[in-house]
Amino acid sequence: MIAELGHLLAFLALATAAAQSYLGLTTGGEAPRRLAVATGMFLVLSMLTLVISFVRLDFSVALVAKNSHSLKPIIYRIAGAWGNHEGSMLLWCVIMAGYGAAAALWMRNDRLRDRALGVQGLLTLGSLTYLLFASSPFTRLADPPLDGGGMNPLLQDPAVALHPPFLYMGYVGMSFVFSLAAAGLINGTIDRDWAKRVRPWALTAWSSLTVGIALGSIWAYYELGWGGWWFWDPVENASFMPWLVGAALVHSLIVTEKRGGMAAWTVFLAVLSFCLALLGTFLVRSGVMTSVHAFATDPTRGLVLLAGLGVAGGAALALFAWRAPKLASGPEFDPVSREGALVLNNLFLSVGAALVLLGTVTPMVVQWLGEIKVIPPESASLSIGEPYFQLTLAPMIAVLLLFLPLAQAAPWRKADLSPLLKWLTPAMGLALAGALVAMALGGWGIWLGFGVLVGLWVVVGVGFDLWRRVGPAGIGRVFRLPLTVWGMAIAHIGVGVFVIGATVESAARVERTFPLSNGQSAEMAGWTFEFQGVHSEEGPNYYATQADIKVTHGGTTEMIHPEKRFYPVADTSTTEVAIRKTLGGDVYVALGDTIRDEPGVWRIRIAHHPMIDWVFGGASLIAVGGFISLVARLRRRAPAPAESPAIDPTAEAPATPGVGATA
Amino acid sequence: MIAGVVIALMLQGAGGSDVPLADATEEARAQGLMRELRCVVCENEPISQSTADIAVDMRRVVRVQIDRGQTDEEVRKYFVDRYGQFVSFRPPLDGWGVALWAFPFLLLLGVGGAIGYRMSRARKAGLTPIPDDRGGGGDA
Numbered sequence: 001m002i003a004e005l006g007h008l009l010a011f012l013a014l015a016t017a018a019a020q021s022y023l024g025l026t027t028g029g030e031a032p033r034r035l036a037v038a039t040g041m042f043l044v045l046s047m048l049t050l051v052i053s054f055v056r057l058d059f060s061v062a063l064v065a066k067n068s069h070s071l072k073p074i075i076y077r078i079a080g081a082w083g084n085h086e087g088s089m090l091l092w093c094v095i096m097a098g099y100g101a102a103a104a105l106w107m108r109n110d111r112l113r114d115r116a117l118g119v120q121g122l123l124t125l126g127s128l129t130y131l132l133f134a135s136s137p138f139t140r141l142a143d144p145p146l147d148g149g150g151m152n153p154l155l156q157d158p159a160v161a162l163h164p165p166f167l168y169m170g171y172v173g174m175s176f177v178f179s180l181a182a183a184g185l186i187n188g189t190i191d192r193d194w195a196k197r198v199r200p201w202a203l204t205a206w207s208s209l210t211v212g213i214a215l216g217s218i219w220a221y222y223e224l225g226w227g228g229w230w231f232w233d234p235v236e237n238a239s240f241m242p243w244l245v246g247a248a249l250v251h252s253l254i255v256t257e258k259r260g261g262m263a264a265w266t267v268f269l270a271v272l273s274f275c276l277a278l279l280g281t282f283l284v285r286s287g288v289m290t291s292v293h294a295f296a297t298d299p300t301r302g303l304v305l306l307a308g309l310g311v312a313g314g315a316a317l318a319l320f321a322w323r324a325p326k327l328a329s330g331p332e333f334d335p336v337s338r339e340g341a342l343v344l345n346n347l348f349l350s351v352g353a354a355l356v357l358l359g360t361v362t363p364m365v366v367q368w369l370g371e372i373k374v375i376p377p378e379s380a381s382l383s384i385g386e387p388y389f390q391l392t393l394a395p396m397i398a399v400l401l402l403f404l405p406l407a408q409a410a411p412w413r414k415a416d417l418s419p420l421l422k423w424l425t426p427a428m429g430l431a432l433a434g435a436l437v438a439m440a441l442g443g444w445g446i447w448l449g450f451g452v453l454v455g456l457w458v459v460v461g462v463g464f465d466l467w468r469r470v471g472p473a474g475i476g477r478v479f480r481l482p483l484t485v486w487g488m489a490i491a492h493i494g495v496g497v498f499v500i501g502a503t504v505e506s507a508a509r510v511e512r513t514f515p516l517s518n519g520q521s522a523e524m525a526g527w528t529f530e531f532q533g534v535h536s537e538e539g540p541n542y543y544a545t546q547a548d549i550k551v552t553h554g555g556t557t558e559m560i561h562p563e564k565r566f567y568p569v570a571d572t573s574t575t576e577v578a579i580r581k582t583l584g585g586d587v588y589v590a591l592g593d594t595i596r597d598e599p600g601v602w603r604i605r606i607a608h609h610p611m612i613d614w615v616f617g618g619a620s621l622i623a624v625g626g627f628i629s630l631v632a633r634l635r636r637r638a639p640a641p642a643e644s645p646a647i648d649p650t651a652e653a654p655a656t657p658g659v660g661a662t663a
Numbered sequence: 664m665i666a667g668v669v670i671a672l673m674l675q676g677a678g679g680s681d682v683p684l685a686d687a688t689e690e691a692r693a694q695g696l697m698r699e700l701r702c703v704v705c706e707n708e709p710i711s712q713s714t715a716d717i718a719v720d721m722r723r724v725v726r727v728q729i730d731r732g733q734t735d736e737e738v739r740k741y742f743v744d745r746y747g748q749f750v751s752f753r754p755p756l757d758g759w760g761v762a763l764w765a766f767p768f769l770l771l772l773g774v775g776g777a778i779g780y781r782m783s784r785a786r787k788a789g790l791t792p793i794p795d796d797r798g799g800g801g802d803a
Contacts, residue, residue: 385752
């Protein structure tokens with residue numbers, strides 16, 4: 001019964017979403033608001049019925065039969081509800097309608113909200129139609145099996161169980177930013193008030209996307225068994241493009257909100273970020289690429305997604321082309337100013353996104369050109385990976401980051417750089433000294449040193465800017481700085497920490513594979529690994545071959561047990577690596593295969609990943625900074641006496657809690 | 664002498680060993696190359712990270728070639744000649760490949776130049792900074 005209830009609830013949501021979009025775009029008022037809340041509630045309950053079916057192992061539901069198993073631990077039964085194509089599409093709809101419901105509850109009642117709810121209703125309607133008629137998770141089996149087919153065991157992992165919800169909070173969150181952009185364009189006003197009301201949604205989506213990407217990266221690092229945290233794989237790039245554009249958006253929104261400038265560009269980014277999120281979904285779901293991450297692939301699904309992308313993106317761009325010329329350009333500013341710096345930020349981040357797009361789709365296009373014989377098939381294969389992005393994107397971002405501390409300190413409209421440069425010179429000196437010391441200690445080359453310098457400069461420079469803000473006399477007052485400043489500073493420090501970690505990890509990583517038989521030892525980076533054979537273990541739904549390796553390092557000895565798991569239900573093997581954390585990085589040991597023709601000899605892959613925690617720590621700080629900025633905006637809004645949204649080029653909205661207008 | 668080392672490496676590697684080159688700089692070069700060559704039987708992995716037999720063989724070949732005194736470029740060419748451009752994660756720097764490499768920088772310079780030109784032409788004298796308000800000027 002419960003699956004039918006879920007199915008019915010989804011159909012009810014289809015009806016309310018249709019009414020929501022119609023009334024939102026026409027009459028507005030209370031009706032679309034209530035309908036948006038109803039759509040959200042129906043879909044949350046619908047998702048709940050699916051989760052219950054998964055928890056209760058109701059194998060008469062086709063999706064459960066295919067993707068769950070009685071031996072699966074309870075937490076992965078729950079996560080199994082979205083660890084497959086149909087379930088993740090339902091999650092997509094839930095989150096999309098959830099954003100609509102949240103907006104209905106918290107946004108001020110006016111034309112912008114009504115129309116945004118209308119557009120969001122349309123997007124929800126489209127997604128639900130696809131869900132119910134092309135990939136329904138509620139289909140019953142006439143003849144239920146006794147047990148289920150399991151789930152891709154690679155996905156049986158806490159990080160990846162949480163990865164889809166966060167990633168979708170990000171991807172789908174961009175849908176509401178898109179709706180607000182479309183609503184603003186329909187209204188014909190993209191002004192400071194619009195930007196102020198869009199920013200919390202953009203921050204929510206972008207920060208969640210950051211968390212989602214970081215979780216995926218952490219999972220790839222320890223679960224795929226090769227110790228890579230980012231491989232410029234098409235699926236990774238698919239999430240990175242909307243992230244870059246989202247980063248540009250959360251910055252350009254500041255210019256629009258504070259100064260009323262860059263309105264057309266900001267609204268364009270808002271449209272673009274959701275289009276790229278859809279493109280990413282298309283790339284992942286359609287099977288147009290070969291990738292380690294493409295779990296659910298099907299060409300027809302791809303076509304539907306591509307059509308959706310074409311309709312939503314095309315309509316929004318047409319709307320944009322119609323309205324953009326009439327949008328007011330903001331007040332004047334000197335190129336050397338906060339505005340100018342944020343233009344620079346947007347230029348680099350957008351070009352970066354275009355670069356990633358080019359590097360991602362070119363191999364697919366080349367392959368396709370070969371298939372239709374436009375170019376000779378034998379030369380129609382191309383790989384674009386790490387070397388390309390390291391030599392194009394990395395230097396570009398490095399140049400951008402050299403400006404970051406200055407940009408953060410520059411005033412609006414016109415900046416006099418000389419006092420800022422004077423203030424920041426010691427920061428540059430400190431960063432330079434730090435990088436030189438690190439180079440000397442690590443024996444690092446010039447490029448590695450430069451990457452570390454950029455990262456240190458960002459961290460130290462941001463610190464100096466905080467100091468400047470409180471004034472040299474009152475360093476203790478640093479904690480009384482407004483929350484918005486803290487959000488910005490923490491996110492920027494996260495960028496610096498990430499750059500240091502990523503540079504060092506990529507350049508100084510050591511990887512080796514040793515063939516070892518019982519009793520043999522290997523040595524690396526001052527660690528000794530003595531292989532003492534393998535033994536068998538049994539888990540709830542897998543069999544494991546566990547290696548016993550005695551590790552000696554600096555007088556201490558311990559046993560580690562990297563293992564290979566075999567999941568009989570799914571007929572798949574996975575690798576469980578053994579990781580030992582040290583101050584300088586991770587020692588990473590993976591058990592490979594036995595060697596052909598040599599019984600008893602196993603391949604053991606040992607790697608040293610220096611400063612890997614800085615990579616994940618930096619990414620986490622970026623997300624934390626984003627969420628702090630969000631909280632700052634929500635708190636400021638609370639006791640709001642409505643302030644005039646009119647654009648006053650001389651006045652800056654003070655960063656004082658309680659003074660900002662309603663959102 | 665060198666031939667002897669090569670043969671020793673080949674034989675020694677028969678069991679799937681990863682014997683690093685004696686010279687640390689050469690070994691670093693070899694590891695760098697291994698990270699940009701694609702394991703041809705895996706889905707999307709460089710040979711540096713794969714435990715597949717062929718990846719082990721390819722790693723050995725990289726070391727043998729480096730040991731023979733080949734340049735990075737020659738080693739890349741060796742693999743591209745045998746497996747096609749697909750094997751290299753580094754797109755070629757000739758023909759259309761030049762466009763691929765140049766595109767990001769041209770785009771940056773083109774768009775950046777256009778914006779810079781417009782902003783400098785519209786530049787007004789007499790604009791004054793908007794002062795920070797109790798240090799909160801930041802992103803606020």
